[in-house]
Amino acid sequence: MKVTVLGAAKEVGRSAFLVNANHTNILLDYGVLLKREPIFPMHVKPKDIDAVVISHAHLDHSGFVPSLFLSQSTEVQSLGTVPTFELSQLLIEDMIKISGFYLPFEYLDLMTMMKRSKILKYREPYEINDITVTLHESGHILGGSTVVVEHGKKRLFYTGDINTRGSKLLRQADLNLDPIDLLIIESTYSQTEQTPREQSEAELLEFAYEVIDRKGTLFIPAFSVERAQEIACVLKTNNFPHKVAMDGMALKANEIMVRHPTFLRDPEVFKKAVTEAEWIRGWNRRKKIVKEPCVIISPAGMLVGGTAVFYLQEIAKDSKNGIAIVSYQGEGTPGKTLLEKRVTIFDGRVRKCLADVKRFEFSGHNSRSELFEILDRINGNPKVLTVHGDGLSCTKFAEEIRQKYGYDAKAPDAGELIEL
Ligand SMILES: [Zn+2]
Numbered sequence: 001m002k003v004t005v006l007g008a009a010k011e012v013g014r015s016a017f018l019v020n021a022n023h024t025n026i027l028l029d030y031g032v033l034l035k036r037e038p039i040f041p042m043h044v045k046p047k048d049i050d051a052v053v054i055s056h057a058h059l060d061h062s063g064f065v066p067s068l069f070l071s072q073s074t075e076v077q078s079l080g081t082v083p084t085f086e087l088s089q090l091l092i093e094d095m096i097k098i099s100g101f102y103l104p105f106e107y108l109d110l111m112t113m114m115k116r117s118k119i120l121k122y123r124e125p126y127e128i129n130d131i132t133v134t135l136h137e138s139g140h141i142l143g144g145s146t147v148v149v150e151h152g153k154k155r156l157f158y159t160g161d162i163n164t165r166g167s168k169l170l171r172q173a174d175l176n177l178d179p180i181d182l183l184i185i186e187s188t189y190s191q192t193e194q195t196p197r198e199q200s201e202a203e204l205l206e207f208a209y210e211v212i213d214r215k216g217t218l219f220i221p222a223f224s225v226e227r228a229q230e231i232a233c234v235l236k237t238n239n240f241p242h243k244v245a246m247d248g249m250a251l252k253a254n255e256i257m258v259r260h261p262t263f264l265r266d267p268e269v270f271k272k273a274v275t276e277a278e279w280i281r282g283w284n285r286r287k288k289i290v291k292e293p294c295v296i297i298s299p300a301g302m303l304v305g306g307t308a309v310f311y312l313q314e315i316a317k318d319s320k321n322g323i324a325i326v327s328y329q330g331e332g333t334p335g336k337t338l339l340e341k342r343v344t345i346f347d348g349r350v351r352k353c354l355a356d357v358k359r360f361e362f363s364g365h366n367s368r369s370e371l372f373e374i375l376d377r378i379n380g381n382p383k384v385l386t387v388h389g390d391g392l393s394c395t396k397f398a399e400e401i402r403q404k405y406g407y408d409a410k411a412p413d414a415g416e417l418i419e420l
Pocket residue numbers: 056058140161
């Protein structure tokens with residue numbers, strides 16, 4: 001078995017790996033790196049591959065998959081769980097709709113990707129010629145998977161994005177695996193210990209009560225898939241008594257997620273959290289709710305678009321209001337600017353944000369110690385590739401793995417070929 005790294009080298013975004021065994025070629029993810037303009041992984045000719053496995057719906061893993069389906073008569077298969085396909089369709093469709101930049105595919109190609117989809121269940125092996133692919137629960141977002149690829153006696157394990165502690169929304173990642181020969185592991189927080197989840201929850205609740213007690217509105221910009229619903233579940237399980245409203249694309253994600261209860265940790269809690277929240281429809285209601293003491297959850301998580309732009313503008317005007325940042329903020333995004341400078345920028349005008357702004361850690365990724373726990377639990381004597389992290393997170397992590405476990409570990413470059 002051979003693996004070529006097509007994108008995610010020492011960076012977060014455009015995850016893509018080509019796995020070859022004899023005459024069978026499959027891709028593990030084919031994502032984009034979303035900067036001001038999207039950056040794509042290395043080119044693959046669709047006729048050269050048999051299938052593409054989508055680990056989860058986030059665009060840095062799924063966003064470039066439609067480019068493999070430009071021909072409607074293609075024989076390439078797309079593999080993933082049901083929620084992964086439904087959520088990928090939602091997110092990719094949105095990317096096509098709002099993109100002011102060039103994308104080398106369109107809606108029709110996304111539809112071909114959906115038509116060529118083969119739905120896989122967790123732990124059910126699927127054969128493509130002499131390669132076997134098995135998905136396992138990743139705990140990262142709904143339907144998210146880690147991937148085991150087997151050929152002969154060799155076994156590869158790709159973590160995708162992984163969360164082994166679980167969340168209010170999802171069960172923890174499934175790490176009951178046979179011995180591994182090659183481990184491709186995400187490194188996002190390999191050098192960072194995140195705030196323990198219970199502490200983040202307690203701090204967020206305290207802030208929510210504080211803002212509402214002074215008759216303010218708490219605005220929580222959140223990613224539409226997973227984070228928005230996770231925050232709603234956190235408020236519900238802590239018996240938060242005040243009004244919670246949700247808006248924007250989070251509502252479409254709610255509709256998809258509620259249809260797949262078996263993928264949720266506690267379907268009852270989820271259902272309560274999202275159905276008892278007010279779903280904001282239309283501008284009349286939107287303009288009124290910003291004056292009510294309540295919590296409003298709305299994408300985009302980094303405040304780059306969606307209904308969040310309106311809420312930011314309104315909520316920032318009043319010092320009794322609050323803004324809780326619960327999602328990762330990329331460089332150069334309005335969310336990052338708000339956090340660092342306490343200003344908002346609309347139509348080129350810079351205004352001071354009067355609302356109280358606080359940041360809370362609610363990541364869907366493993367922390368440093370949890371990444372090492374994966375290595376503790378993996379059997380075999382695997383080669384290790386550290387991917388999906390900014391430079392140092394990958395290189396330092398690989399060095400630490402070499403020292404601690406004696407494994408042949410490295411942070412690969414784009415285009416690098418690894419043989420098993
Ligand atoms: Zn992800």
